[in-house]
Amino acid sequence: MADALARWLDLEQATRDRSPHTINAYRADLLAFLSFIGGYHGAAATPKSLGGLRQGDMRAFAASERARGLGARSLARRQSAVRSFLRWLSDREGHDLSAALSARSPKYARTLPRPLSPEQAQEALETVATGHQTPWVAARDVAVMTLLWGCGLRISEALGLDGRDWPFRDSLTITGKGGKERHVPVLPVARDAVAGYLRQCPWRLAPDAPLFRGVRGGRLNTDQISGALRRARAALGLPPTATPHALRHSFATHLLSAGGDLRTIQELLGHASLSTTQVYTGIDDTHLMAVYRAAHPRG
Template identity: 55%
Template sequence: MTLAIAPQARDALENWLAAARALNGAADNTLTAYRADVVEFITFMTLHHGGTEGLGPLSRLTVSDMRAWMAHVRGGGAGSRSMARKLSAVKSFYRWLAEREGYEPTVVLSTRTPKFQKKLPRPLSQDAARAMIASVESQSLTDWIGLRDAAVVTLLYGCGLRISEALSLTGGDLPLGESLRITGKGGKERIVPVLPVARAAVARYITACPYTPEPDAALFRGARGRKLNPRLIQKVTENARMQLGLPATATPHAMRHSFATHLLSAGGDLRAIQELLGHASLSTTQAYTAVDTLHLMKVYEATHPKA
C-alpha cells in the first residue's frame, strides 16, 4: 500500500506522527492506528487522482473525493465506528498539513462523522469478579504461574489498571505500598491506591516466582523469565469465564470496568473515578453512569412489587 505514496507524502505523514507523539503524548498503539488509517487515505487519494503526485492530490480535495474515499472504506467492510475512527485520524492529519502547507481544509474537516451507538462497558458482578480471580489462579498446573495470573487480574480489578499498565510494573515498584504511580495512555501519570488484597496477591506471587525481581525488569514474568505477554492473561481469563459460565464480555478489560462501576455503585465521585482510571475526558468516565443506571433499572424491574 505505501508504495503508491510519494516520498513527500510519506515524509509529511511521519512528521505529523512525530508531532503527535511529542506535542500530544500519543501512545504507540494510537500512532500505529493513525499511520494505518492515514496511509490508507493517502493511497486511495493518490490512486484516485491517477498516480503518485507528491502532496498534490491532497491539496485539491473535493466533496466528491471524500465521498469516494468513504464509499471505498465502507465497501471494504468497515462499520460506522471504524469509519468514524479513520475519519478522525484523517482530519487530525489534515489540520496539521493545512497549517504547514496552506491547504484549505474545509472539505475534509466538514465531512460528517458517521453516527454510531457507543457500546457501554459490561462489568461483572462483584461475586463474578471474585470468582474470576479465584478461577484464574486455578487454571495453571504450576503454582507460581497461577499466583502470577491471579495477581495481575487482582490489580486490574482492585486498582482499575489497564492490562498494559499492570504488565509494565517492574521490580523497582516493589514492595507495593498503599499507592502506585502509573504511567498510562499518552504518557500521562496518575496515582492509584493499592488495596491490601492486591498487595497480598502480588506478595504471594513474588514469594513463589523462581525469578528474582530486578529494578529495571518486568515484575510479571513468563515461564522462561521474559516479560509476560498480555495474550497469556487474555487466554487464562477466557478459560476462567468459560468454566464459570460467564459471557464473552468477561475479559481482562471488563475487570477494569467492574472496578469503576462498583466504585460508582458504592457512592464514588465521578471525577475521582476519572482520575483513578486515567481518563483524559470526563465524558469517557460518564459511560459508567449509564451502566449503573441500567443495573438499577434491572433491579427495580425484577424486585418492585408493581413492576
C-alpha cells in the first residue's frame, strides 16, 4: 500500500506539476482515508482489498470526517484526492470502483475574499511606514506590502525574490504554485519602494542572497510582515481580515473595478483556473448592490 501511494504521489508531482505543499496535503488525505478503511473493515487496506470498496464505504468515511469536525470545503478536497488515487489504482489493478467513485462530495459555499478598499490599503502602508523604530525595517515592510498590493504577488513569492532579481525591469518573472511562471508588470511605485528599502538596508545586496532580509540578515519570513500589518490594523481599526493576502485580493478587486478583464487578472495572479479568478466578480457585485441600496430612493 505504501508503495502504491508513493507511486501515485510521484506521478502527480511529475505529470501534473503539483507543488510540494499539495503533495503533502494529498499524502495526509490518503493516509487518513486508508487508516479509516483499515479500522472500518478490521484489516489493513491493501491495493487488492480496495477493489471491494462500495459507495457505503465512502459515505462512512465522509461521516467520520465530519464527526471529527472537518469542514465541508476541506472534506470535498480530501474526497477529491481519494477519488483521484482510486481511479489510478483501479486502472493499475483492474478494479471496478465505479460504485465507490459515484459518491458525491459535500456542497459548500465559496467564501468571498475580503479585500481592503484603496483608501484602507493606502492608510495601512502609511501606518506601516512609521510603525517600526528602525527606519530600514519600516521601509522593508512597506516595500513588501507594495509588491503584494501593486503587483498581486503572494507573500511567499515576494519573500522568495533574490538579489539577482534587482533592479526590476518593466515586469517580474514569478515562479508560482506548481512551478508555473508568469510575468507581472511592476509599477513605478513598487520599484521606488524597493529602491528606498535597499538604500537603507544594512546588508549588502548579492545575487544569491535574499532581496528582503530579516534583522539578522536571513531571509525575511511571513510572520514579520503579518505582525507589521497586524499593528497597522489595530491602529486603524481595520477588520481581522486585513492580512498580507488581503492585499493580493485588493490588487485583483481594484483591477476588476477599474475595468480589467478576468483573463488578464487570471494571468497576473497565476491562477490555474478561471473559476478561481471569477470569485472576484462576486465581490464587485456585492459592492454594486451596496451602492444601489444606499442610493436608490426605494432601497
